[in-house]
Amino acid sequence: MNKFWNPLLNELEPYAPGEQPQDKKYIKLNTNENPYPPSPRAIAAIQQATNERLRFYPDPECLELRKAIAKYHKILPEQVFVGNGSDEVLAFAYLSFFNPEKTILFPDITYSFYPVYANLFRNKYKLIALNDDFTLPVEKFLQENGGIIFPNPNAPTGIFLPLKNIEGIVKHNSNSIVILDEAYIAFGGESADKLIDKYSNLLVIRTLSKSHSLAGLRGGYAIGDTGLIEGLNRVKNSINSYTLDRLALAGATEAILDREYLEKTTAKIISTREKVTLSLIKLDFMVLPSKANFLFITHPSLPANEIYQLLREKGILVRYFNKPRINNFLRVTIGSDQEMDNFLHTINEMVNIHP
Amino acid sequence: MNKFWNPLLNELEPYAPGEQPQDKKYIKLNTNENPYPPSPRAIAAIQQATNERLRFYPDPECLELRKAIAKYHKILPEQVFVGNGSDEVLAFAYLSFFNPEKTILFPDITYSFYPVYANLFRNKYKLIALNDDFTLPVEKFLQENGGIIFPNPNAPTGIFLPLKNIEGIVKHNSNSIVILDEAYIAFGGESADKLIDKYSNLLVIRTLSKSHSLAGLRGGYAIGDTGLIEGLNRVKNSINSYTLDRLALAGATEAILDREYLEKTTAKIISTREKVTLSLIKLDFMVLPSKANFLFITHPSLPANEIYQLLREKGILVRYFNKPRINNFLRVTIGSDQEMDNFLHTINEMVNIHP
Structure with missing residues (x-):
């Protein structure tokens, strides 16, 4: 509280990112970073x-990067908008497409930045409760709305909604925008990129942070109808003409073009994820079916916040959300095989000590 | 226009940055970039x-960079906010401190991004006409207001307002915020940084783009009372937790710490500016007194837009604003001595052909 603040600020509850300790002593399984280095082509370009x-x-137009993304998705550069991480792209999308007079919809359990944007930009919103198994209740997204946003796969659950259901939601809501946050799509899900030519109300948002091992470089993008991209540009050019620096543009462009490296590293993460899932199930954990680079897990007798604390003491960071419905779950990023062995070893000890 | 746009978008007139041709064939005197390379220490850190x-x-807290800036200004890291260029910092400052219910004040001739932000964030504003000699009418900033913003030196005039006048405005407006945009302060003006401990309503905004030769890296910051900095953080953390990438943080930190290099390069630019000023006066130009890294000039017989076009044909880009009161002026960035000799040579020919 400060007398010079816009009164709006008193109502805000800013997003709290996962811990980013600046030393190297932790195994970081808490912010969904990729365990493998960025593409050597990206490093060389930087x-x-x-x-x-x-x-x-x-380049304020970011043309080379937009061309690389367009080539990757087999679309036109005019269907691509780029920004400083998908968080910035999401913020610009709220400003561009969500009319504060109308009510937007998003799940009750989802990326916790969505209500933060809504509070900042004064959007009314209605939370749609996920089903008991944490799947998305598709039919509830067919009600009247002033816009829809959700991630696929969802976060922090990791559950993927099949493309035919996505298409059903987009098709039904032909008068309102559907923003699909595909931050984790590279880890086994099927992208809705193939729907953007068919539906002018679909905006797909992606990030290079997880799939391309570039969380530290800040690159995100949106693809959709040229009219939507023009809207995003109007907002961006009313805030900051140059959101991506020369180094980020150079590195992101090469990272996108190096498709082979992406496929190799994501395949390794998927393989590790499947192995870790089986090991956790053997230790009595319930593991939600994940198409992301993390697992969302709960144990019948060990409380999540205790596991979180014990892991932390052992130098392993995972993410715990003290929120209704998920306060007995942990989100565990898939690291390298060695990191996950270390994690499993520690978890194994806990289960044996507190059976 | 698009049916999925927030209606607000139809009212926006986004900022149009100066041309950024992506080839190398122009002498660029149009966007106030620094003719000298960034500090070698910054390059090494990147x-x-x-x-x-x-x-x-x-690091979402950008602590090392904030420490470097704090050291430079002899303040505390808690009095420093950093962002992706001063444009982003300005946008966040509008959201943080300008209550849309109240009317803010800024000059009629100033940085053309100010009305753009106001339109985006629905701020009411009143333009304060500069005096006929383009100086700032201090007394008009003593009227009731919901916030004040202006650059010092002003852009695109380059005219510097003495610190005692700045202090007068800040002191008088003790119930509203005064945002001082010091993008060009390194080129001979006196910073108001020494006033921030005394006045909790003063926010000073700076950029590394011009003074530190880092337009391509995107680094800007604000310094002020900790309450103001906290407000900026609330907004930033409601939009994007990580606005500066790892490379920008590393480069910007070293650039700030290399004070000696800053002093050497700005001294050269100031010296070039003074020489060019004299040469232009000899060619009958009127040159506004500049404490920035650009000159704002007009000629009694050669129309500015014609000079602009002729220079462009000769491969020299300068900035022309087709706006009331200044549509017979050109803004010319101070380049290297060689670039300015080239510029003067071309201008000289024009004056001789069209006397």
Whole structure:
């Protein structure tokens, strides 16, 4: 509280990101970072761009990056918007498409940034309760609304909604926008990118943070109808003409173009995820079916917050959300095989000590 | 226009940045970039940060950078907010401190992004006409208001308002915020940084784009009372937890710490500016007194838009604003001595051909 604040600020509850300890002593399984390094092509491109031309502004149109993304999705550069991580793209999408006069819909258990944006931009919203098994109740997204947003796979559950259900929601809501947050789609789900030519009300948002091991570089994008992309550009150009610096543009472009590396690293993560799932089930955990680079787990006798604390003491960070319905769950990022062995070893000890 | 747009978008007139041709054929005197390369220490720090740790999120608190800035200004890190260029910091400041119910004040001739933010965030604003000599009419900023914003030196005039006048405005408006945009302060003006401990309603905003030759890296910051900084953090953390990537954080920190390099390069620019001013006066130009890294000039017989076009044909870009009161002026960035000789040579020919 401060007398110079816009009164709106007193009502905000900002997003709290997962811990980012600045030393190296933790095994970080808490913020869904990728255990593998970025594409060597991305690193080389950044090295090449680290020169005296940093004194010039970057390309405000981000054309080379948009071309690379367009090529990847087999669409046009005019169907691509890029931003400083998908969080920024999401914020711009709220401003661009959600009319504060109308009520938007999103799940009760989902990315916890959604209500934060809504509070900042004064959007009314209605929470749609997930089913008891944490799947998305498709029929509840067919009611009247001023816009819809949800992730696929959902976070923090990791549950993927099949494309035919996504299409059903988009098709039914032909008069309102559907924003699909595909932050975790590279880990086994099927992208709705193939629907954007068919539906002018569908905006798909992606990030390079997880799939491309570039959380530290900040690259996100949206793909959709050119009219939607134009809307996003109007907002971006009313806030900051240059949201991506020269190094991020160079690195992100090469990372996107290096499709082979993406496929190799995501395949490894998927394989590790499946192995860890089986091991956790053997230790009596319930593991939600995940198509993401994390698992959402609960144990019948060990309380989640205790596991969280014990892991932390052992130098392993996972994410615990003290929220209704999920306060006995942990979200565990899939790290390297070695990190996960370490995690499983520690979990195994806990289960044996507190059976 | 698109049926899925928030109706607000139809009213926006986004900011149009100066041309950023992506080839190298122009002498760019149009976007106030620095002619000298960034500090070698900044380049080295970026090179060192270009490694596999890019897979981790950056420090959301940006602590090392804030410490460097605090050291530079002899303040506390808690008095520093950093963002993705000063444009983003300005946008966050509008959201944080300008209550849409009240009317803010800024000059009629100033940074053209100010009305853009106001339109996006639905702020009412009143334009304060600069005096005929383009100086700031201090007394008009003493009227009732819901916030004040202006640059010092002003853009695109380059005219610096002495610190005693700044203090007068800040002191008089003890119930409303005064945002001072010091994008160009390094080129000979005196910073108001020494006033922030005394006045809790003063926010000073800076950028590394011009003074530190880092337009391509995107670094800006605000300094002020801890209450103001907390407000900015609430807004930032409701939009994007990580607005500065790992490379920008590393490069910006070292650039700020390399004070000696800053002083050397800005001294060269100031010296070039003074020489160019004299040469232009000899060619009958009127040159506004500048404490920035650009000159705002007009000629009694050569129309500005014609000079702009002729220079462009000769491969030299300057900035022309087709706006009331200044549509016979050009804004010319101070480049290297060689670039300015080239510019003066071309201008000289024009004056001789069209006397």
